[in-house]
Amino acid sequence: MVLVVAVLVIEDDLRIRSSLAERLAERGHDVETSDRAMAGVELALTGRFDVVVLDLGLPDIDGADALRMIRSVSTVPVVVATARDDESEVIRLLDAGADDYVFKPYSADHLEARIRAVLRRTAPASEDRIVVVGALMMDVDAHHATLAGESLDLTAKEFELLAYLAERAGKMVSKRELLAEVWRQPYGGADKTVDVHLSWLRRKLGETAADPRWIHTRRGVGVKLVDPDA
Amino acid sequence: MVVVSAAVTSMVAIAFLVPLFVLVSDLAHDRAVNRAERDAEAVARVLAVLGPRVGVEESVADFGEELARDGISVIVGDQTVLGPPPSESEDLTLAQGGTAFRDDDLADGVAVYVPVPRTEGPAVVVRAFVPADDLEEGVTRSWLTLGGLGLVLTVIAVFVADRLGRSVVRPVRSLSTSTALLGDGDLTARVTPEGPDEIREVGIQFNRLAERITMLLQHEREQAADLSHRLRTPLTSVRLDIEALPEGLERERLLDDLAELERMVTFVIEEARRPIRSQGATTDLARVLRDRVGFWRPLAEDQGRTMTTHIHEFPLPIHVSELDCAAMIDAILGNVFSHTTEGVPVDVGLARLGDTAILRVDDGGAGFPDAGVVERGRSEGSSTGLGLDIAKRTAASAGGSLAVTASRRLGGASVEIRLPLSEHILD
Incomplete structure (x- = not known):
């Protein structure tokens, strides 16, 4: 069964943003993108998305702060993409409200797998674990x-x-x-x-x-x- | 230090004592002669007053014994001598002529002559004789006192100089030890500033220098890590682009190359993340080795490998954190499992040779093509050699070394790590 997911990608790097949008769209997902954290947060709060992919290195505000802003008013699942793969960073992100994380460099398959895992976990009628x-x-x-x-x-x-x-x-x-x-x-x-x-x-x-x-x-x-x- | 202090203070003592000895001797001589002169002059004055009235003999008759005891004699003319007679060598002519004088050249002492003029005939001569023994009266005692005092002062000076010397030498030694440690790569080496102001200042500056070096290294590492982290963003972009290429050999090749590049970046970040200071961490290599061998043993059994061990039974503390120590051992053992076929035997040995721990991992595989495997990126085939490079760096950071040779025990490769043992005694 192909799961169609509405994905919001908040990523400032143009090449990653467009490639990722393309790869995810090829897999049948609805993808929207934003290159700024504030604009991204506004989009995320519209309630149109099943999942948000949030890059941490954004130019306007820190990704962890953007995450907290989303989390303060919304339960939309957030997968954070970070270049820092140390434990303290992971703890910081999970504490800030991330549902899952991927380390850069990630592949489209890998990201999609994480999105699926997050949706499985956060589904209201979650299957028996x-x-x-x-x-x-x-x-x-x-x-x-x-x-x-x-x-x-x-x-x-x-x-x-x-x-x-x-x-x-x-x-x-x-x-x-x-x-x-x-x-x-x-x-x-x-x-x-x-x-x-x-x-x-x-x-x-x-x-x-x-x-x-x-x-x-x-x-x-x-x-x-x-x-x-x- | 004691010898130098003793030599210096002895010379100072001698320089003061020798003139003092001479001075004491001269003072004793002068004191005796002056007393004789005073006595002779006193008798002469009595004679000058009483002599003309009652005669010379009568004048001194009452205290003849006292005069004899004091060595005083009175010579009247050529024949009459009252008191101890002068020796034959003494010439009284000058005194009899009216001149007072002193004869220092007598064999057994010094004589003082004081004339008492008479109206007619040669002057009456009052002679006061000081024997040689009296000339040196009290000198020996004074010399002994001075010598003793000099000796006591010398001992006290040596003690004080030694204490002072030590207060200078100790901080200098500590500084020298810390400098050597810093030179050997121990960035935790610091001194406790002490001693004279100048040396204390050198200690403070040394600590500042060590802090600065650590800070600069930390900064460099952070920059390297930061740059490598930033590289991951374009790498993600490249990966997504490559994945968009049509399936085929070219795409696979590019993905392989990219994976290699990503491994390199990860390696740089992990290296930069390693703490610069070991914080004086000490780990029992024997215990960690037993633990890691235990971890790998199930895989060895699954792969049909015999895994023999000869591990030193007592603790072998080394200057590496437990995490780094485990990573070093895992790198070597993982290397064997990755690069030899299943069934190839492994032998792990840990021995102590003096103050060095020798860890050796032998295998019965094909051996290393060349020693370049421990240089990052120089190895042949699929391995990047990164694992052994990590082990080599860990060994080097603890003051040890890693060498790759052919195994005499099993015929394949042999990786030998030598690590200096820590003086720290493990509990």
């Missing part, structure tokens, strides 16, 4: 997972990784996608980061790579989570 794959049950909001009723002791990244795979159970997911979505490092990141976390997940799910049950990898393609008892 309990993900069940066979004996594996994950409460995504509570960050709690159980296997056959036994609580799984997972690190934050392991939980995110398993939740991402569980939400796409049975589908092959590329490691690049995992780096982009779970680690938010679409083009960088250590090659073996995903592999080593998958190995740990296997241990905790009680299997090995030689005898996989839940996690199946295919070299050069990706990885998928399956219910071994299905």
